[in-house]
Amino acid sequence: MQHRSTPLARALGAAALLSAAAAWGAASIRSDTGPRLDILVPLALAASSASGWLLVSRSAPLVEPLPVTAPARETIPGNLGAVRRDWGLVATAYLTVWAPYVMRCGRSR
Numbered sequence: 001m002q003h004r005s006t007p008l009a010r011a012l013g014a015a016a017l018l019s020a021a022a023a024w025g026a027a028s029i030r031s032d033t034g035p036r037l038d039i040l041v042p043l044a045l046a047a048s049s050a051s052g053w054l055l056v057s058r059s060a061p062l063v064e065p066l067p068v069t070a071p072a073r074e075t076i077p078g079n080l081g082a083v084r085r086d087w088g089l090v091a092t093a094y095l096t097v098w099a100p101y102v103m104r105c106g107r108s109r
Helices: 007-027 037-059 087-106
Strands: none
Touching: 007 037, 007 087, 037 087
């Protein structure tokens, strides 16, 4: 079953995504001054926010199923609605793919 979304879980998830995006943006600026704390600190914040999001999401109450109000259809509808894209998932996948590159840029050269 799925868990309910809580305001704390949403805030932690948004903080993780924004921190990862900030680290990725900082990695696009070149610097040869040693360890890049402007990259490593947002990555650490993103990791801790993502861990907190995971714990809060898993401890949230379960979603109660809605009562059935209509009988099941006998045929498949001919006109299906448009597919909604989950842009949060797209952003998360993009930032996850680029995280190793950003981490490499954050280390000293």
